[in-house]
Amino acid sequence: xxxxxxxxxxxxxxxxxxxxxxxxxxxxxxxxxxxxxxxxxxxxxxxxxxxxxxxxxxxxxxxxxxxxxxxxxxxxxxxxxxxxxxxxxxxxx
Numbered sequence: 197x198x199x200x201x202x203x204x205x206x207x208x209x210x211x212x213x214x215x216x217x218x219x220x221x222x223x224x225x226x227x228x229x230x231x232x233x234x235x236x237x238x239x240x241x242x243x244x245x246x247x248x249x250x251x252x253x254x255x256x257x258x259x260x261x262x263x264x265x266x267x268x269x270x271x272x273x274x275x276x277x278x279x280x281x282x283x284x285x286x287x288x289x
Contacts, residue, residue, distance in 0.1 A: 208224050216243075216286070216289065217243055218242070218244070218286075219241070219285075220240070222237050222273075222278055230271065238270070238271050248262070249262055251270045258280060
């Protein structure tokens, strides 16, 4: 369970490693799918085996779904959505 931050000209954000082996990366700089941190950020979720997860929002229920073909990020996330994704990441098994 660690926090990491890399803040320079191209990277603004942080990562959180959880006890379940999953990591969330929250980035909000020029090269990310966001408005440079004004109101949104880009989020990536992956596990210790480098499986990436995307957000699934069906029937008013939010979950993280593992994808194996490629890596992908969840773009343009509000602060409330980032908080929800952090909670979902913490609960992944």
